[in-house]
Amino acid sequence: MILSLITGLELSKPTSFRLPGFSVIGHRGIGMNVLQSSDRRARGVKENSILSFNSAAKYPIDFIEFDVQVTKDDCPVIFHDDFIYSEENGIVNESRVTDLSLSEFLLYGPQKETEKIGKTLMRKSKEGKVLKWDVDLDDSLCTLQEAFEQVEQTLGFNIELKFDDQTVYEREFLVHILRSVLQVVSNYAKDRPVIFSSFQPDAAKLVRELQSTYPVFFLTDAGNEIHNDERRNSLEEAIQVCLEGGLQGIVSEVKGVFRNPAAISKIKESNLSLLTYGKLNNVGEAVYMQYVMGIDGVIVDFVEEIIESTTRMMIRPPPSSSPLPSPSKDDDVAITRPEFSQKEISFLLKLLSQLIQH
Template identity: 25%
Template sequence: MIKVVGHRGAAGYATENTLSAFKKAVGLGVDEVEFDVQLSKDKVPIVFHDDFLDRITNSRGFVGDKPWKKLQKVKVIDHERIYKLEEILEFIKDFPQGLQIELKGIGTEKPVLRLVKKHRLLHRTTFSSFWHDRVKKIKELEPKAKTGVIVSDHPVHPLQVVRNARANNLHIRKSYVTKDLVKLMHANNKKIFAWNADTEKDIVPLIKADVDYIGSNRPDVVIKLLKKLKKC
């Protein structure tokens, strides 16, 4: 069964990585929600994508240079704010959705894993990163953790990339997904997460390739197409 993942909540309908976006994703019926985590200056895990505040807030500067006391006062567009990871975990644990947590900042592995385990969400969580050493570190800290390596291009040896990080999944840009790649991963007990597909033109080939996860800013579009093609 292909799982539908709301990218940064449901970023096509609400401000990314905010409670509004996660509520929207849950309401749309996604299987899992994806979001980004980095650390404040005083090492508080926060849910925020960019290295800098400028794009979606009323503030400026490098996120990691500011303590949580200041970040919690920053205003995000659409009357939203920045959330601590713990706040989002407290919200999502009351719903059945799985979690796809992308580790963005240096040193995120231990504090993020600690909070996920504190809220008893390890079995529902996949940890991923473009920095594959962080993925490997999660596995070292908690062998039972599900992990994924994110790649921005098509690796020459994709299976080896996943194995080197001791990961479970390959998270790859939608345009690099092929049926042969999916077959290779599945034959070796690995899964494929395709990101991010928002239109029928992009989504249908992923469904036909039988990927395991489809990340989308408009997850309702994926859900409708899955029902139409009877793949959910």
């Protein structure tokens, strides 16, 4: 029995979970980095760092999302890409993150000890170029334990469990990796809200099997890319994964939801929560449309801008004849979902579907 393999983990007490209204979630902290972007916001703060997480915590958000992998000596670290790059004497070196020890991993980039100089940290772009990882505000690489210890305690963690898309994993290996992550969560999470998520369907189901304290969401790009594992190719398949594994929700690429809006009601009928991610979530109007549609939350890169634009769009002052007392000068006006007819919503969804297909 798997539980015997994680002796010592105190994660068996079921905890009720509900997303706090419509949630704006910071992607990799205050936002992901795009190295050659002309938008300075995409190169502002080093993603997946303590600095990025605490920068996001300055805004009224409930969660940040970040990526966790496990080093070869069983330490959960926070890093997105499967491979890490550096350059020495004009030669670019590539290492798989999970093939490094913790001490080797932490040698990349800025060092915590100011007198030390780390390896030049580089990154491969989508075009295949290996570029120096330049940002305005840099920070050292970090572990999951450090995030729990050093990030604002009220900020929830959406922990994405990272696995290589091209690798087929044995169950025993997944148990070993997940045990390393769960041990850190057990030791350091305290009262912090935590959500687990993964694109790897077996890992998502297994982390739910190993513990019942924290909700688990299945990540899917909902058909925007086609994978050998058919469970990853549609929202309908994602629903099935969740129902089979007793998972609590889905995190979908937003275009997949806009292309298949009928899936939203199926997800809700299955008693699942729905979050989205993707570039469209950096557009205030697209985020507001999801709020109207009843989606539970969005993962965004431009935290400050999306918080401002969605708050502005969602505020609905009470009419002058309202029997409700006026809000005090210290309170924001109550946020309520606008009431649209089903015909109006259908029209807006068809319009969005047309727009994102071009």
